[in-house]
Amino acid sequence: MQINGQLIKKKRKQLNMTQNQLAKGICKQATISNIEKKNTANNMQIITAICNRLGLEVNDITVTVHKSQVQGLLKKVTKLIRYYKYEEAEILLKDVVEVMDELEEHQLQEAYHCIGALSLFRNGKDDVTLYNLYQSLEHATNEGSIITILSNNLLGIYYATKGFTKQADAFFEKSVRLAELSRGYEREEALSTVYYNIAKYYSSKNEYQKAIDYCDVGISICTENMSLLGLVHLAYERAFNCRALNEEVGREAYKFAEQLAELTKNTEMLAIIRADLKKS
Structure with a gap:
């Protein structure tokens, strides 16, 4: 509020x-x-x-949120979700929800996406997650927009967690296909999240090389945007899958991920990486 x-x-x-x-x-x-x-x-x-x-x-x-403020709020909410700051995102999103009947189509799409994402990652309410993510796609004015890609990607995550492999495959493949449209142009930083989520999915299916390939794309997007956001997670996921294929190569990849975690002061990931290294 x-x-x-x-x-x-x-x-x-x-x-x-x-x-x-x-x-x-x-x-x-x-x-x-x-x-x-x-x-x-x-x-x-x-x-x-x-x-x-x-x-x-x-x-x-109480301060009424004007339409002119909504776009800025939505961008903040989307960014907070990417930083795993779900509680802060929920607080800001309440102000957007209050004026949803006044929003333009592309703003509605992002608002529905944010509600669905928070439900998926924080509340775990299936009906809320599905309704809002599908509404996000329903209100898409540009199939190649980053929000459209992310909503397809989140639906892939949802169906994967429920064990619906066929649906998960379809949505992950669609998010990649749409993301590929941005090749040759400046790729948005948020796309690295898409490839990280897909890499995790294929890793869970023991398709290690495929997971590594997707990690590599995500890492390249981070470097293009000179962004550290998500880079540690991608490096860790890559190391995990490298080790599944080759112990020695995996150990080197883990060392790189450890250095990145130290550099970015990501203590949570650093603890996970070091625990994995002890097992090798």
């Missing part, structure tokens, strides 16, 4: 109240600080209690 954090701060100071005093019995002081600085909140009960203490109405501090 978008709120007017400055109004809360102004009213608090008028009442000679500290952040700790305002927070007492409601939330942590850090929550008040975040509300005042970032103008967002994800707990209606907390906001209501804060307003009651300050003598404000909730409507007084």
Whole structure:
């Protein structure tokens, strides 16, 4: 929810109240600080209690999101999802959902995509995941757009997790076919995610060389965009599949992935990589 954090701060100071005093019995002081600085909140009960203490109405501090702001919000949400920051993405997305009946077709597509992605990765509600991802495809105005490619890719992930191999194959193959249309042009950074997801899928089917090939494409997209986002995951996935084919080659690939994880300070992946290295 978008709120007017400055109004809360102004009213608090008028009442000679500290952040700790305002927070007492409601939330942590850090929550008040975040509300005042970032103008967002994800707990209606907390906001209501804060307003009651300050003598404000909730409507007084609620900020209406205008259509002109939606595109920027959607881009932020999509990026947060790629960074696995699902909680932050959900907070921003609530503001978009409130004005969905006013959105243009391409904005609707991205909004449905984001709702479906968060359901897939965070909530696990099958009906919500499928409805929104299919709606994203329904509202596609350009079959080659990155959101269309990503929605097809996520449907591949969904069906793969459910064990529906035929459907998973179809959606993964379609996402690759659409992604291939961007060859020869500047390929968007987000496409690296598509190839990573497909590599993981083929790795689960023990098609190791195929998985390695897809990892290589994803890595090349990262290097084209001079991006470290997703590079460690791709390097790790490549190492995992290399080792399945050749222990020595795999060990070298793991060392490279370890160096990348250290460079990017990705402690989670570093722990996984080092645990795998101990097994070899």
